[in-house]
Amino acid sequence: MTPSTIELIASPEDRRIAGLxxxxxxxxxxxxxxxxxxxxxxxxxxxxxxxxxxxxxxxxSAAWVAGLRIVAGALxxxxxxxxAFVLSLAGGVMSLAVLAAVIHLPPRWFxxxxxxxxxxxxxxxxxxxxxxxxxxxxxxxxxxxPLFLSAAWLTGIANGLATTHLxxxxxxxxxxxx
Numbered sequence: 707m708t709p710s711t712i713e714l715i716a717s718p719e720d721r722r723i724a725g726l727x728x729x730x731x732x733x734x735x736x737x738x739x740x741x742x743x744x745x746x747x748x749x750x751x752x753x754x755x756x757x758x759x760x761x762x763x764x765x766x767s768a769a770w771v772a773g774l775r776i777v778a779g780a781l782x783x784x785x786x787x788x789x790a791f792v793l794s795l796a797g798g799v800m801s802l803a804v805l806a807a808v809i810h811l812p813p814r815w816f817x818x819x820x821x822x823x824x825x826x827x828x829x830x831x832x833x834x835x836x837x838x839x840x841x842x843x844x845x846x847x848x849x850x851x852p853l854f855l856s857a858a859w860l861t862g863i864a865n866g867l868a869t870t871h872l873x874x875x876x877x878x879x880x881x882x883x884x
Contacts, residue, residue: 723770726755747857749865750865753822753826756768757866760809798829799832800828818870819870
């Protein structure tokens with residue numbers, strides 16, 4: 707019997723994505739330790755990493771970082787394949803879809819704060835839709851919309867400003883989302 711070995715060779719891009727995903731996962735785990743005053747409302751600090759990656763390395767890399775963060779974060783927190791995971795995945799996928807569409811518009815229309823706000827509103831809107839359709843069908847969650855949209859507005863602005871600061875304080879030659 708001949709032993710079989712499979713050798714995987716990581717490219718520099720693989721290493722970069724892994725490191726950035728690890729940073730995003732670390733922020734997700736740190737955020738999970740913060741007590742939340744209202745269930746379902748989180749700062750979304752890992753989204754800062756996703757936005758920086760979007761600006762520096764493009765949408766494909768941002769999608770990898772976000773996807774790895776969602777799956778690995780859920781595994782680490784014991785939430786994989788739970789409703790919390792489904793909500794996070796749905797919000798993340800839809801946010802990435804919106805970012806994919808918007809990055810083709812002129813950059814003067816949407817800077818980091820605008821992209822962060824769009825992603826935050828898309829994320830929470832998608833999650834509320836999933837809750838309404840799947841988890842609590844027939845329950846009226848429309849009354850919670852102002853609260854969740856206000857939280858998305860605050861976190862979207864804060865994360866967008868943090869992204870802007872990081873991009874300006876550590877310039878990089880590939881800072882155009884595409």
